[in-house]
Amino acid sequence: MKKLVSVLTIIMLSFFTFVACNQTKQVNMQKVRVGEVTHSLFYAPLYVALQNGYFKDEGLDIDLQTTAGGDKTMTALLSNGIDIALVGSETSIYVYNQGAKDPVINFAQLTQTDGTFLVSRKKLDSFNWSDLEGSVFLGQRKGGMPQMVGEYVLKKYGINPQQDLTLIQNVEFANIANAFASGTGDFVQLFEPTASIFEKEGKGYIVASFGKESGKVPYTSFMTKESYLKDNQKVIEKFTRALYKGQQWVDTHSPEEIAKVVTPLFKDTPQDIIVKVIERYKNQNSYATNPILDTEEWNNLQSIMKEAGELPKEVPYDILVDTSIAENVINQ
Structure with a gap:
């Protein structure tokens, strides 16, 4: 009887220890609000990182919101409705040219062609x-x-x-x-x-x-206000590391395998359509395989904006693009 009681005591202690540890993990999770300009399979690497638990592994609780349209997404970011925006890099140029005191910085690229x-x-x-x-x-x-x-x-x-x-x-x-x-x-x-x-x-x-x-352009990038980037370096590093894992996973897996992972986020889309779309984007190299936004892509972006008559003034690459965290993540 004493032996049975001892065994039960050990089991109970183990259970409470597990619950306590689990609660500690939950308390330590940092919430990050992310606004995506649209909800599309064009962003498959992000969804893979979410579904595979890469952000959770980094201690991040991602609150993903669809903020339809570039203007609405940027408004949400500037008004502190979200912490990170996933939107076209041109929006950061518009904000800068409007004289923003707290400019928006591109720190990680997700897609590298038009979608x-x-x-x-x-x-x-x-x-x-x-x-x-x-x-x-x-x-x-x-x-x-x-x-x-x-x-x-x-x-x-x-x-x-x-x-x-x-x-x-x-x-x-x-x-x-x-x-x-x-x-x-x-x-x-x-x-x-x-x-x-x-x-x-x-x-x-x-x-x-x-x-x-x-051709290649920084079509959609993750960006945040300069002040947030400065005050939350560790958060951005963890975010970028999780994203990079998602990008690498997508790069090394088939459209069918990717579709299986992201399907829960596209319940109203037939499976054959999901596979076809992912295959199409992979074939035209739309998914960036790493988070670095390079100078050539930035210059191509501004050439396209200039051609469309939408570039008030060219903005140097190093003012609105910070690849230091992405480079550090890749080289770890």
């Missing part, structure tokens, strides 16, 4: 960019990276967006897909998985990739 696709309402036996001449093109928000890349590619093929077609840019980012589905436009610029879903449902047909046509 949108040109979708045609009609099924075309063959596609040529000249097919857009005289058409109604439902584009993205003026001043945003998708719109600027869209215009950059059109000009590349000799099409003047303001003269050679009817360009619609006054539709809210979150409503563009619905507007096209309701009959607006002959062509539309869409992110995945919406583009592939439309194709599967016969609402439109993917005819070209803006990512393939525009």
Whole structure:
């Protein structure tokens, strides 16, 4: 009987010790509020890092919010509604050129090409960019990276967006897909998985990739205010380390394996669509394999902005980009 009591005592002590340790871990978890400009398979490395527990391993409790549109995402960051923003790097340039006292710093890159696709309402036996001449093109928000890349590619093929077609840019980012589905436009610029879903449902047909046509750019990056970066160096380092693990995992695994991990975050998207989208992004090297945003990409970004007439003043790379933490994480 004494032996039984001793065994039960040990079991109870072990249980309470486990609970206490677990509670200590929970208390020590640091909450980080992250705003993503849209929820898309374009951001698969982030979702892999979340689903595989890489952020938790670093002691970070990620509160991920979808803040639809670059302007809303940046407003949330500047007003302290979020700690880190995942949005196009052009937004940091806009904020800086507006004279921000606490500029927004890009510290880790997630995607390195445009993530949108040109979708045609009609099924075309063959596609040529000249097919857009005289058409109604439902584009993205003026001043945003998708719109600027869209215009950059059109000009590349000799099409003047303001003269050679009817360009619609006054539709809210979150409503563009619905507007096209309701009959607006002959062509539309869409992110995945919406583009592939439309194709599967016969609402439109993917005819070209803006990512393939525009080259490497820091299309979406993680950024934060300079003050937050200064006061939370360890947090940013942990965040970047977890992200890098997610990027490396995506780089070394198949679309099917990646789809299996991220599916819980896209419950309304069919599995075959998820696999197809990830495969498409991997094939065009949209996913950055490390968090470093390099000088060439930054310069290409500003060239595209300048071409679109959206660059008030060029901003040197080292003012709004800090790769020191990313480099340290990679070299560890």
